[in-house]
Each structure stands twice: as C-alpha cells, then as structure tokens.
Amino acid sequence: MAAAGPGIAADGQGQARPRKGRIREESRRRILDAAERIFARHGFAGATMAEIAQSIGMPKANIHYYFGTKEELYRALVVDIVEEWRHTSDCLTVDAEPRAAITQFLREKLDLTRRRPHAAKVFGEVNARAVPADDQDYLEDVRRVLESKGQVIDAWVAAKKIQPVDGRHFLMALWAMTQYYADFDGQMRGVLGKPGLTEPDWGYIADQVVSYALRVLGIE
C-alpha cells in the first residue's frame, strides 16, 4: 500500500488515470465497445480477435497490447457490464412505495437493455454457459443483490403492502422478462414484423411489463 506519486492515481486494476494515459483510456474504450458487439453476436468462443480489431480498423496486436489475452479482454468487459447493471435495483428498498419502486426498477432495466443491447446478451452468456468470468466474485455479488432485494419484496408481503409472492422468484421473473427483450430480439423482430424496435415500441413494452408486474402484486 505505497502512497501514489504526485499526479498519479492509486488504482488497483489500472482503471482511471487523471493526467497521463488519455490515449490509453480512449483506446481501451473503443476496444471494449467493439468487443461488446462481437462477443454478443458470436459468443466468447465464436468471436475472434481479428474481427474485433477489424471492426474498429485496428491491428490485432494492439488489442493484445492493451488487454493481454482474449480471456482477459472478456473478463474486463464483463466487469464493465456488471458495474453498470449493479445499481438498477437500488430503488427497491423496504421503505419504498412498492408501486413506484417496481415501476422505476423495470423502466430503468429496460432502458439499459435498450441503450446497451449487446451488454445484456454478453451477460446472458456468462450466466448460461461455461465461459471465462462465469465463476467470478462479482457474479457472486449479483446473486447477493438478488437475494437481498428478494428479501425486500418479502418484507413488503409481510407488511401487507402487496399480494403474496416469493420474493426471489418474483424478482427472477422480472429479470427474465427484461432479459428476454435483449436475448430474443431476433425472434421478436420476426413476431412483431419489424427490422428493429423503435422508441414507441420500447415505451409500449415497458407499459406491458410494468402492468404485468403490478397486477401480480395486486397494486395496479
């Protein structure tokens, strides 16, 4: 735990550097963005470093320079994704008003899915398959969040604020519905007969999902 020198941030994972490394951070971001798209489309094993590099007009070697191996790149991406996901359930607290809290939670979750559809797909693969990062601590954190927020739901039930549900399973149901709109976008586009979901589509989807959740809880 040596003190950091002047102008140099003390960062464990080489994350943010204040003065030096502007180019470095910019390159890392470009690579992570490309990796998110390619890994989402082909999965961890199916994605190639060549395609990631080519999609941003960069030599393969540069990616290795910044992230070492393909596996390290993937792990870094998952950390980046989980970090943003982590706080979508912050609004679910024992003292919150269930109707407003659930509504906000679902709308934030769907909004994140809409803004970062590729991220949701990558996260889905981490949870469903044997890939690097499928056994990491931060995933244990995700599980802990699900557990603690499930207890919040249970507390609402105990306080007679909502109809009885199993908190953990109800949260999984909400998660499942929002995740679905990311994973199965191809299928949905087929069903809805459109090449892509528009802004009004997302509003309509949010209305439907929120409505379902509130009806289950008997607080629509």
Next chain:
Amino acid sequence: MAAAGPGIAADGQGQARPRKGRIREESRRRILDAAERIFARHGFAGATMAEIAQSIGMPKANIHYYFGTKEELYRALVVDIVEEWRHTSDCLTVDAEPRAAITQFLREKLDLTRRRPHAAKVFGEVNARAVPADDQDYLEDVRRVLESKGQVIDAWVAAKKIQPVDGRHFLMALWAMTQYYADFDGQMRGVLGKPGLTEPDWGYIADQVVSYALRVLGIE
C-alpha cells in the same frame, strides 16, 4: 420423387428407417444426446467434436461419418429440439378455458425444461446469437406459432374471458420466465443455495409461475 423400394421408408431427411439401420439410429441418438450436453455447455463455437466424441467413448471420425460436418450436426440437433418444443402450446385454443389452458401450457413447458435442460440452452443460443440454424424455416415456424397463439390470447381478451393484455407480449413473458429457469440455472442455484433443483423445487417453481400468469389475467 421415385417410389421407395419395398421395406424402405421414403424419408426426405434420412429420419426414420423401418427395417434396416437400427444400429445407425442408435448411434445417431447417442451422438445427438452428447451434442446437446456439450453444445449447451460451451455454445456452438466453443464445443469441439473431440469432446462430444470422447464423452461417449467414440472416435471423432464416427460423428463425421453420421453427420458430415459440425454445422450439420448442430442443425440436426436444433431440428430435433424444435420438434419437441413445437407442441407445448397446442393446448392454447380459442375455445379452451383460459385458466386450465394457461396452467397446462406452463406446466408442460417447465416439465420439458426440467427433463431436457440442455435443449433449452441450445435453443436459447439459436435465438440469441449468430449460429448455424439461426435463420432457418423451422424457426420461422416458431415465430408463426407465437403469432397465432398470441391471437388466441387476444381472442380471450375480446371475449372478456381475461383481463386485457397484448397477446404476443404476454406469451413472450411466459416464454421468458420458463426459458429463464433453463438458461440461468447456475445463477439460481447460487441464489437458492443448492447444488441442483429437486423435484419439489420444480413443483414450487411451477406454482409460482402459474400464479403470476393467472393474476396478470385476473383469473386466479
């Protein structure tokens, strides 16, 4: 369209042969079962022919003998899976009693997920990612089923049998919940604190999911 010889079935895709090929069908089944497990665990690109072969103590060459290429094996597997999935929604008809129909649909769907968890994961990958078979006719069929069954739900709404929902989105929500229990089994095991889901667990899960669905429709 030449007439089939005596004792030889006329099969377009080399599916069922009555007299000859008992060993052949048995080998194909063993390979498909192994492929289902391995493809589910690692995804299409991550799975290797060697691992599939080794898991059933068979030389790699035999798999190529029966299925040609890795891609053809995957396509054959998807066909096999979709075939079984296809009929889970048969009970959803305009004249059916919504409560019984929805309950049966969800219980059959979850039962299939329990019996063939790997199949559900493979199917998830087909819908979510760029893999062989992600643009096939039978997937178009799946979409058509979702569309037609969505219209059944809409008809129930029109007949005032259930509370208003968008049929397609409601079906997607049901699909999402059941699919979730296949894709995210690792995460759920973490949350539920168990190494695997037991028989009573599946009963409880079915009760929860059915209850949610019926509450949304206002017919619990």
Next chain:
DNA sequence: GTCTATAAAGGGATAGAC
C-alpha cells in the same frame, strides 16, 4: 461400420521494426 493417423485451415499470441 469402426478406428488411427494425418492433412488443412483458422485463430490466438508474439517478435521486433518503426
């Protein structure tokens, strides 16, 4: 039909110039 050995291609990773 089954198996061993091997050919052929693809892709992760690195060396080393600039």
Next chain:
DNA sequence: GTCTATCCCTTTATAGAC
C-alpha cells in the same frame, strides 16, 4: 504506442486400413 509478419497450437475434416 502502433503496426506487419509470423509462429504454433487447436480443431475440423478426411484418407485409408481393418
């Protein structure tokens, strides 16, 4: 920090004996 050329391992696929 950036890029080209290349190494080398993995994996698909097949040839050919049994």
